[in-house]
Amino acid sequence: MVRSGLPAPSLRTRPRGPPASAAALRRPQALGCRDPGPACSPPPRPDRSARILSEPLKHSDFFNVKELFSVRSLFNARVHLGHKAGCRHRFMEPYIFGSRLGQDIIDLEQTATHLQLALNFTAHVAFRGGIILFVSRARQFSHLIESTARSCGEYAHTRYFKGGLLTNAPLLLGAQVRLPDLIIFLHTLNNVFEPHVAVRDAAKMSIPTVGVVDTNCNPCLITYPVPGNDDSPPAVQLFCQLFQTAVTRAKEKRRQLEALYRLQGAPGPHPADPAAPGAPSPGAQAQLGVGHSP
Amino acid sequence: MAAPSVSCGAAVPYRLFLAGRVSFAREQGLWKAAASGLQTGTRCQILRLKHSPAVTTKKNVAALRRESYTVDFIKKQIEEFNIGKRHLANMMGEDPETFTQEDVDRAITYLFPSGLFEKRARPIMKHPEEIFPKQRAVQWGEDGRPFHFLFYTGKQSYYSLMHEAYGKVLHAEEWQDQLRAKGLFSEKSKSKDPIGSRWLIKEELEEMLVEKLSDQDYAQFIRLLERLSALPCDAAEEEFVGRFRRTVTVQSKKHLIEPLQYDEQGMAFSTGQGKRKTANAEAVVYGHGSGKIEINGVDYLLYFPVTQDREQLMFPFHFLDRLGKHDVTCTVSGGGRSSQAGAIRLAMSRALCSFITEDEVEWMRQAGLLTTDPRVRERKKPGQEGARRKFTWKKR
Numbered sequence: 001m002v003r004s005g006l007p008a009p010s011l012r013t014r015p016r017g018p019p020a021s022a023a024a025l026r027r028p029q030a031l032g033c034r035d036p037g038p039a040c041s042p043p044p045r046p047d048r049s050a051r052i053l054s055e056p057l058k059h060s061d062f063f064n065v066k067e068l069f070s071v072r073s074l075f076n077a078r079v080h081l082g083h084k085a086g087c088r089h090r091f092m093e094p095y096i097f098g099s100r101l102g103q104d105i106i107d108l109e110q111t112a113t114h115l116q117l118a119l120n121f122t123a124h125v126a127f128r129g130g131i132i133l134f135v136s137r138a139r140q141f142s143h144l145i146e147s148t149a150r151s152c153g154e155y156a157h158t159r160y161f162k163g164g165l166l167t168n169a170p171l172l173l174g175a176q177v178r179l180p181d182l183i184i185f186l187h188t189l190n191n192v193f194e195p196h197v198a199v200r201d202a203a204k205m206s207i208p209t210v211g212v213v214d215t216n217c218n219p220c221l222i223t224y225p226v227p228g229n230d231d232s233p234p235a236v237q238l239f240c241q242l243f244q245t246a247v248t249r250a251k252e253k254r255r256q257l258e259a260l261y262r263l264q265g266a267p268g269p270h271p272a273d274p275a276a277p278g279a280p281s282p283g284a285q286a287q288l289g290v291g292h293s294p
Numbered sequence: 295m296a297a298p299s300v301s302c303g304a305a306v307p308y309r310l311f312l313a314g315r316v317s318f319a320r321e322q323g324l325w326k327a328a329a330s331g332l333q334t335g336t337r338c339q340i341l342r343l344k345h346s347p348a349v350t351t352k353k354n355v356a357a358l359r360r361e362s363y364t365v366d367f368i369k370k371q372i373e374e375f376n377i378g379k380r381h382l383a384n385m386m387g388e389d390p391e392t393f394t395q396e397d398v399d400r401a402i403t404y405l406f407p408s409g410l411f412e413k414r415a416r417p418i419m420k421h422p423e424e425i426f427p428k429q430r431a432v433q434w435g436e437d438g439r440p441f442h443f444l445f446y447t448g449k450q451s452y453y454s455l456m457h458e459a460y461g462k463v464l465h466a467e468e469w470q471d472q473l474r475a476k477g478l479f480s481e482k483s484k485s486k487d488p489i490g491s492r493w494l495i496k497e498e499l500e501e502m503l504v505e506k507l508s509d510q511d512y513a514q515f516i517r518l519l520e521r522l523s524a525l526p527c528d529a530a531e532e533e534f535v536g537r538f539r540r541t542v543t544v545q546s547k548k549h550l551i552e553p554l555q556y557d558e559q560g561m562a563f564s565t566g567q568g569k570r571k572t573a574n575a576e577a578v579v580y581g582h583g584s585g586k587i588e589i590n591g592v593d594y595l596l597y598f599p600v601t602q603d604r605e606q607l608m609f610p611f612h613f614l615d616r617l618g619k620h621d622v623t624c625t626v627s628g629g630g631r632s633s634q635a636g637a638i639r640l641a642m643s644r645a646l647c648s649f650i651t652e653d654e655v656e657w658m659r660q661a662g663l664l665t666t667d668p669r670v671r672e673r674k675k676p677g678q679e680g681a682r683r684k685f686t687w688k689k690r
Binding site: 129131133143146147149150153154155156157159162165172173174176177178180 | 432433434437438439440443444445446447448449453457460461464
C-alpha cells in the first residue's frame with residue numbers, strides 16, 4: 001500500500017518539499033514526517049509516486065471544488081445567517097457583511113473564497129492519504145457528522161474531548177499512534193460557548209485546521225477559517241456534504257492516477273485518459289497537453 | 295520442539311497456572327517503547343524527552359503494572375496448551391482426539407490433589423483465552439491509519455455502540471412519523487421488560503466492549519436503550535436491544551413449597567426440617583387441631599419449662615394468626631434448650647408454608663422465619679483464652 005509519499009526525512013535535514021505551487025500545503029513535511037518509524041517502508045517506484053503526488057500541485061484547482069457549491073446554494077442553505085450583534089466576536093468583523101434587524105449577516109463572497117480554499121486543501125490532504133478528523137461538539141449534529149466521516153473513510157470526534165488527546169497522544173491512544181493530518185471543525189465552540197480545546201491543541205501540535213466559524217467564534221488559530229452559519233441544520237448538512245464530496249473525489253482521483261501510472265509502466269502520463277467521473281477539466285487538459293510531447 | 299519427555303508420574307511439560315495472573319515479561323509501559331525508539335535514532339517524531347523507567351513515582355508504578363500480552367505470546371500459549379492436552383490424554387490412557395475440557399479438569403484433580411479451600415488457588419489447566427484477560431489488538435494498519443472511524447475519541451467501542459443505538463432511535467422515530475402521517479399509528483404499550491430480564495450491569499458491558507466505562511457513560515447508554523425500547527420497533531431493533539438484556543432467575547424458584555399430604559383419617563399434614571447450632575428438628579404440622587405441640591413424645595409445657603423457648607415455638611403461628619388452629623408433632627436432637635427451640639421453630643415454619651398463600655410465605659421470609667440461622671460456635675484459638683477473649687494483659 002503506498003503511503004503518503006514524501007520519503008521520511010531524517011531529523012537533521014528536512015527537504016523543503018515540492019515547489020512553490022504547494023504554498024497551499026502549509027505543512028508539506030508533516031505528512032511524511034509524522035509516520036511511525038517501524039512502519040515506514042520506501043515506496044516501490046519513488047519517481048512514480050513522486051509524480052503522482054506532484055501532479056495535483058501544478059493546478060490551482062485540481063479537484064475542481066469550485067463546482068460543488070455557489071453563492072446561491074450557500075444562501076439557500078442559510079449559511080449567511082449569523083448570531084445577534086451582541087454575540088459578535090471582534091475578529092469576525094472583517095467577515096460580516098452587515099447586520100439586519102440586530103442579526104449579523106456573513107459576507108458570502110468571502111465565504112465562497114474561503115470555502116474554496118478549505119475544500120481544495122482538504123482534497124489535497126485526502127489525496128495524499130492524510131488522516132482527517134471531523135470535530136464538533138454539537139449534540140444535534142453528532143450523528144450526522146459521524147456518519148459523514150464514516151462514509152468517506154475518515155475519522156470523527158463529536159464526543160467529550162479528553163484533555164491530552166492530541167498533546168499526550170502516546171499515553172492515551174497508544175505508543176506509536178499517528179495523529180490526524182487535518183482537523184475539520186464543523187463547530188468551533190463547545191457546549192459552553194468557549195473555543196474547543198482541539199483548536200488550541202492542533203495549533204500546538206502543528207496540525208492544520210479547517211473550521212466553520214460563526215459570528216461568535218474566534219477564527220484566530222484556525223488555518224482555513226470558513227465564515228458561515230453553524231447552527232442551522234441545512235447549513236451543517238451542506239458543509240458535511242461538501243467535505244464528504246471533496247474527500248471522496250480526491251481519493252477516487254488518487255486511485256485513478258495510481259491505476260493509470262501502474263498500467264502504463266513507462267514514465268510520463270498516457271495521452272488517452274480513461275473517462276473518470278468528475279474529472280477536472282484543467283487536469284485533463286494538462287495531461288493531454290503533456291501527452292503530446294513524447 | 296522438545297521431545298515429550300514423559301515419565302510416569304512426571305508433571306505435564308506445560309506450565310500450569312496458579313492463583314490468577316502470571317506476571318510474565320512485564321512491559322515497562324509506554325515509556326520504554328518510546329525510549330527504545332529514541333535509542334535506535336531513526337524517525338522518532340515526537341522529540342520530547344520521556345522520563346526514564348528507573349525514576350517512577352508511585353502513581354506510575356501502578357500504571358506500569360498493567361500487564362499486556364503480545365499476540366505472539368498468546369498464540370504460543372495456545373499451542374503449548376494443545377500439545378499439553380494431548381500429553382495429558384496419553385498419560386491418562388485416553389484418546390487425544392476426544393479429550394474434552396471436563397476430562398482435562400478431572401485428570402488434573404487426579405494428578406494434583408489439592409486440599410486448598412480457595413477453588414481458584416488450585417491447579418488448573420484451561421485454554422489461554424480463559425486465563426489471560428482479553429486485550430485490544432493493535433488498532434491501526436501499516437500506514438498508521440486506525441481501523442475504526444471513532445478511534446480518536448479514545449472509547450471507540452462504546453461510542454460506536456452509542457452511535458448505532460442512536461441511529462436506530464432515529465430510524466424508529468422516522469418510522470413512527472410515517473405511521474402517524476398515514477394515520478396507522480396506534481398507542482400500544484409494550485411490556486418490554488418483563489420480570490424475567492434485566493439490563494446488563496456495568497461490569498458486563500465493560501467486558502463486552504473490552505473498554506473501561508464511567509458510571510455516567512453506562513447510565514447514558516441504558517437511558518438510550520430505554521428510549522429505544524419505548525418506541526415501536528421491528529425485529530432487528532428488538533434483537534439489538536435483546537443483546538443487552540440478561541435473564542434473571544426469579545426469586546421464588548429457590549423456595550419450593552411442598553404440597554399437602556393426607557394421612558389415613560383424611561387429615562392434611564405437612565413436614566418440615568430445621569437446624570440451629572447443633573440441634574436438628576423435624577416437625578409435622580396438622581391442618582386442624584387445637585394448638586397442641588408434642589416434642590419427642592412430651593408436651594411442650596413440660597419439655598420447655600422456660601417461657602422464652604415456648605414463645606419461640608409460638609412465633610410462627612402468632613405471626614400468621616393461626617394460634618390455636620394447628621397440631622404439631624416434632625422430634626428434636628442435639629444442641630441445648632435454646633437451639634432446640636430455634637430448630638423446632640424453623641421446622642414448623644417450613645411445614646406451615648404448605649398451608650398458606652404465597653404472599654404470606656413472602657412475609658414469613660421477610661420476617662426471617664424461613665432462614666436458617668448461620669451462627670455456630672466459634673472455635674477457641676491458641677494464644678487466647680476463648681474465641682475472642684484474650685489472656686489478661688499484664689503491664690509488667
